Amino acid sequence: MTDIDRPLDALTGVAEFTPHFDHLDMTYRLRMRAFIGICMPPLFATLNAHVQMMALRKSGIAPISFYLDLTSGAAPLAFGRPLTNEYAIKLYRSITDENNQPARAGTERLASVARSILTGRARTHGPEALGFDDGTGAAVEAGTAEIMHVLTRPTAPPGERQVTTVPEEFRVLKEHRWEKPWPAVANLRVPPEGYELVDAGAWQERVSVWGLPNTDINQHVNVQEYIMGGENHFTRLLHGARLPAAAHRIARARLLFRKPFFPGQAYAIRAQLYLCGKLTHMQAGFHLMDGERPNPQPSSFVVFDGVIEG
Secondary structure, three states, X not given: OOOOOOOEOOXXXXXXXXXXXXXXXXXXXXXXXXXXXXXXXXXXXXXXXXXXXXHHHHOOOXXXXXXXEEEEOOOOEOOOOOEEEEEEEEEEEEEEOOOOOEOOOOEEEEEEEEEEEEEEEEOOXXXXXXXXXXXXXXXXXXXXXXXXXXXXXXXXXXXXXXXXXXXXXXXXXXXXXXXXXXXXXXXXXXXXXXXXEEOOHHHHEEEEEOOHHHEOOOOOEOHHHHHHHHHHHHHHHHHHOOOOHHHEEEEEEEEEEOOOOXXXXXXXXXXXXXXXXXXXXXXXXXXXXXXXXXXXXXXXXXXXXXXXXX
């Protein structure tokens, strides 16, 4: 095998992006819903440059979002100044036992995992400047992201959607072994040490329905909807617990997508709120409605961490 033919350890890149006004909240930090628009385009541009993604899709296989781990930096950012996104994409094979722990034999999955580090300039003017900034602030970390896509046949019948053989299009990448536990609801349900459960009353559960505007070309509800749904529900819980929602910043979001939702499906979001001093922690499941009752198992599960400032 020549160096030209040898698979790449990773696809890497550096992209610059100037945030739009709706990517930052009023404290000039990145909103969780901004990460998709900032991180995804360069990742897929790099994949498209090296992997025949349209040929992959034509064969019925697509990389489907499975797990996201997003962290927003603590420093307020200079608006109108570029962010730098330094990223690497690797191909992993996971083999896990019934407890989602690494094993020699068991359930196999193929996933592309991208890790991004976002850097920008610290804000030098106050909120009264309405976004004006001279760009002389120090370089700061604006956020980090780990984005996992599992190779899937999304329109195949149940039981035939899993992809375990590396498609020809992805053989440009070296296969790595996923050595960590596979992301699972059971792992995410464990609250951090020192946090206590807080009663948010009737605000803990909400029933709604998905529509066509919530979907994308992968034929199901788009990942962004769960991020926005989690952000909004976190605020509802704070309100229900009589905590200062206006002073609350979301610092981290983890999202796990087990089963897709489709337009016309009703769902319930059920959540619990935990508190440790000024630190907050929310766990929320998106449950498919089975008639008048939610399915006991969540189709998607999110964990958000925040802090009450001031």
